[in-house]
Amino acid sequence: MIDIERIAPDAHQFLVYGEISRDDIAAFIAFAKAQVETGERSHALFDLTSLAGTPPLSAITLELANMGTLMKWVYRLDRIAVISDEAWLRAASRIESALLPGVSYAVYDADAADKARAWVLGKG
Known part of the structure; x- marks a missing residue:
């Protein structure tokens, strides 16, 4: 599942948990397309801990x-933060x-996680 939440006028949080389905990816792509169409810059926080x-x-x-x-x-x-305790996800994110x-x-x-959120929001 992927839950997308606006956490500031220019930032979104992506809570990725459980198993991800094709429908989840389709919704994520639709979100990305809509964001591209606005032409606005933003920030993203990806929480992959679950x-x-x-x-x-x-x-x-x-x-x-x-x-x-x-x-x-x-x-x-402009800013992307990834939260994960999985070594392979952390390594992939760094690559x-x-x-x-x-x-x-x-x-x-x-x-x-609080530091990640603050960093994405430009407060840390």
Whole structure:
């Protein structure tokens, strides 16, 4: 499941928990498309602490088919914070950050979730 919540006029939180379905990815892509259409810059907080397993192949295929839109959205983000205690997710997030010039990216443990939120909101 992916819950998307506006946490400031220019920031959203993505709470990713349990298993992710193709419908979850479709809703996330629709959100990204809508954000690209606004042309506004923003910030994102991804909380992956309760993620269970990997998405099904149909969800991954849908994400790959829409990678252009997702990358346009990512490059409209100024700050991205990822919260996770999983070593592989933290490592993947750090690799991704190296591939995104111009985007400020930070990775936090679950016990530093408040710091991650403050950083995304420009308060930390």
